[in-house]
Amino acid sequence: MxxxxxxxxxxxxxxxxxxxxxxxxxxxxxxxxxxxxxxxxxxxxxxxxxxxxxxxxxxxxxxxxxxxxxxxxxxxxxxxxxxxxxxxxxxxxxxxxxxxxxxxxxxxxxxxxxxxxxxxxxxxxxxxxxxxxxxxxxxxxxxxxxxxxxxxxxxxxxxxxxxxxxxxxxxxxxxxxxxxxxxxxxxxxxxxxxxxxxxxxxxxxxxxxxxxxxxxxxxxxxxxxxxxxxxxxxxxxxxxxxxxxxxxxxxxxxxxxxxxxxxxxxxxxxxxxxxxxxxxxxxxxxxxxxxxxxxxxxxxxxxxxxxxxxxxxxxxxxxxxxxxxxxxxxxxxGIPVQPTEPGIGLNVFTHESGIHTAGMLIHPAIYQFMPPADMGAEVEYVYGKHSGALAIEHALRQAGIRPEPELVSTVMTEVKRIREERAERSDFSEFHRRYYEHLNRLGLTADEVVDIAKALAAR
Structure with a gap:
């Protein structure tokens, strides 16, 4: 940690x-x-x-x-x-x-x-x-x-x-x-x-x-x-x-x-x-x-x-x-794993919520009973609209910055503002379209099979 x-x-x-x-x-x-x-x-x-x-x-x-x-x-x-x-x-x-x-x-x-x-x-x-x-x-x-x-x-x-x-x-x-x-x-x-x-x-x-x-x-x-x-x-x-x-x-x-x-x-x-x-x-x-x-x-x-x-x-x-x-x-x-997939997903040992992060910083067993090291992983933190002061303090300390209360409060407010602005601007429709297009293109379509048959028949 x-x-x-x-x-x-x-x-x-x-x-x-x-x-x-x-x-x-x-x-x-x-x-x-x-x-x-x-x-x-x-x-x-x-x-x-x-x-x-x-x-x-x-x-x-x-x-x-x-x-x-x-x-x-x-x-x-x-x-x-x-x-x-x-x-x-x-x-x-x-x-x-x-x-x-x-x-x-x-x-x-x-x-x-x-x-x-x-x-x-x-x-x-x-x-x-x-x-x-x-x-x-x-x-x-x-x-x-x-x-x-x-x-x-x-x-x-x-x-x-x-x-x-x-x-x-x-x-x-x-x-x-x-x-x-x-x-x-x-x-x-x-x-x-x-x-x-x-x-x-x-x-x-x-x-x-x-x-x-x-x-x-x-x-x-x-x-x-x-x-x-x-x-x-x-x-x-x-x-x-x-x-x-x-x-x-x-x-x-x-x-x-x-x-x-x-x-x-x-x-x-x-x-x-x-x-x-x-x-x-x-x-x-x-x-x-x-x-x-x-x-x-x-x-x-x-x-x-x-x-x-x-x-x-x-x-x-x-x-x-x-x-x-x-x-x-x-x-x-070409088949991705869900981020929430037990044991191996991206988010399994990742925390954002202020309540959860605070508990994890006290002792990891508070919110996890599967030790990350058992799975070759480490606890990670994501910062966003749900982050609390302890998570910000932790990040600042790790960077060698003294976590003064006023600085922590200001940073936390700014983190939440930036994340919420990103949410307002986010449009996942193109990502969604490309994701399913990728999955659907892994195999050949019926139309492609028919085109192959026509091409072979024309030889």
């Missing part, structure tokens, strides 16, 4: 202010050393509309993620594009050279098809790496809506059943065919040299829980090593998590359970924490929460909730680097 010493508290802080960790109630978390941070930024994060990150920038993100302490990293679908393959190459080579941690687990995504598995393994072979150097995430669907109406025709084709029977066949038929397809894919991947296989069904939060349990049990029997259950559309509530995650975990109690939450209702991080307290050991997350629609469970939110509300600190995780990581992703993705 700019060299100003706070008042020395005469009583323990824990006696003066109740610790929020006392409200943990009946949640049962795994030992911190067994919790795994699973980053989805390079794959699910990049699926945010308009975001496209180059392999070079993805590798720099991977390097920072390895350094900060994530355990698992999803690098995407190497079978679908050259840039995805280049990202995988950079990550595997970086791990081999020691630029990424040797224990960093690298995950490749694929559908439950031999074609996807073969394509992924061909990429790994071509890069000169062993097939068991990555984890194969073989996914299908779990909800009846997805299984019958998204995958239905695919499942019929596999079994030689005409499409004309698509709508007439019962959901039970599609459930059985879907389970068989996934298990055959897992067994095939095992036969082809995969030793680490994650698996699961999309739209798990809207699926029958007993069917999810069957997917997990049968997937493990087929050779899978780690089941995953996703809240694909972000509709879980913490109450639903507390009810369903224990049941899902009970279906395969000896295997680590991965949970994956989206943030459509603003509950991605809290649902993740509830799931970890209800049986899960591995949680997916993304830097700054980027991802489809409203994004994924934000890494910083999950980690600071675990740390400050439940006393759970991930061993060797560098919390103090979360803000630098956030700033870096802003630069390479």
């Amino acid at each position: 700019d060299g100003v010493k706070p008042v020395e508290l005469q009583e323990p802080l824990g006696e003066l202010a109740r610790d929020p960790k006392r409200f943990a109630h009946d949640l049962e978390f795994p030992p911190a050393a067994k919790i795994r941070v699973y980053d989805d930024t390079l794959r699910d994060g990049e699926q945010m509309p308009g975001v496209a990150i180059s392999p070079k920038d993805k590798y720099e993100l991977a390097r920072m993620l390895s350094d900060i302490g994530v355990h698992i990293m999803d690098v995407g679908f190497p079978s679908v594009s050259e840039t995805e393959r280049e990202t995988l190459r950079l990550v595997l080579e970086g791990r081999k050279r020691g630029e990424l941690r040797s224990d960093l687990e690298v995950v490749c995504m694929m559908r439950s098809t031999k074609g996807d598995i073969d394509a992924t393994m061909r990429v790994i072979d071509a890069l000169g790496h062993k097939r068991d150097e990555v984890t194969y995430f073989i996914f299908t669907s779990a909800s009846d809506l997805h299984v019958k109406y998204k995958l239905g025709k695919t499942l019929l084709h596999r079994d030689g059943i005409p499409e004309s029977e698509w709508l007439e066949l019962p959901v039970s038929h599609y459930r059985e065919a879907n389970l068989r397809m996934m298990c055959e894919a897992i067994s095939y991947a095992r036969d082809q040299g995969a030793t680490s296989i994650e698996f699961g069904g999309e739209d798990g939060s809207r699926a029958d829980v007993d069917y999810i349990g069957e997917i997990h049990r049968e997937g493990l029997k087929a050779g899978g090593t780690r089941p995953s259950t996703p809240d694909t559309v972000g509709c879980y509530s913490p109450f639903a998590v507390r009810e369903y995650i224990p049941r899902i975990k009970a279906a395969a109690p000896d295997a680590p359970l991965v949970v994956h939450f989206h943030n459509d209702l603003g509950l991605g991080a809290w649902n993740t924490v509830m799931a970890l307290g209800s049986g899960a050991e591995v949680f997916t997350t993304s830097v700054n929460g980027i991802g489809e629609r409203t994004g994924n469970a934000p890494m910083h939110q999950v980690l600071i909730q675990l740390r400050y509300l439940f006393g759970i600190e991930i061993p060797q995780f560098k919390y103090e680097k979360l803000r630098d990581l956030a700033r870096h992703l802003e630069r390479v993705s």
Whole structure:
């Protein structure tokens, strides 16, 4: 706090202010050393509309993620594009050279098809790496809506059943065919040299829980090593998590359970924490929460909730680097973070109000329970219409100016006058227009797609 010493508290802080960790109630978390941070930024994060990150920038993100302490990293679908393959190459080579941690687990995504598995393994072979150097995430669907109406025709084709029977066949038929397809894919991947296989069904939060349990049990029997259950559309509530995650975990109690939450209702991080307290050991997350629609469970939110509300600190995780990581992703993705974003936002440790500033100058715990140094930050002050005399005195002292009462009063009056004049002159409409124009221009518009099609057709 700019060299100003706070008042020395005469009583323990824990006696003066109740610790929020006392409200943990009946949640049962795994030992911190067994919790795994699973980053989805390079794959699910990049699926945010308009975001496209180059392999070079993805590798720099991977390097920072390895350094900060994530355990698992999803690098995407190497079978679908050259840039995805280049990202995988950079990550595997970086791990081999020691630029990424040797224990960093690298995950490749694929559908439950031999074609996807073969394509992924061909990429790994071509890069000169062993097939068991990555984890194969073989996914299908779990909800009846997805299984019958998204995958239905695919499942019929596999079994030689005409499409004309698509709508007439019962959901039970599609459930059985879907389970068989996934298990055959897992067994095939095992036969082809995969030793680490994650698996699961999309739209798990809207699926029958007993069917999810069957997917997990049968997937493990087929050779899978780690089941995953996703809240694909972000509709879980913490109450639903507390009810369903224990049941899902009970279906395969000896295997680590991965949970994956989206943030459509603003509950991605809290649902993740509830799931970890209800049986899960591995949680997916993304830097700054980027991802489809409203994004994924934000890494910083999950980690600071675990740390400050439940006393759970991930061993060797560098919390103090979360803000630098956030700033870096802003630069390479073009997606800014809200200034009020917990832990990493510009305003998190910044104060203007005279009442708050006065309290902070007495002791920082008066208005903050998260030490800024924990997040690699410092307390800062902004001066404006809400500033009080103590804040002005503090600024003058730091500049070596004696804060005479008359000077302080005059400066405070002038500060408020200038700020209010600026407010009168301010017009943020142009900034607002440019901000949304920037976001809308990250991706191509439908008109641009049509123009491309016309140009190609005219050749």
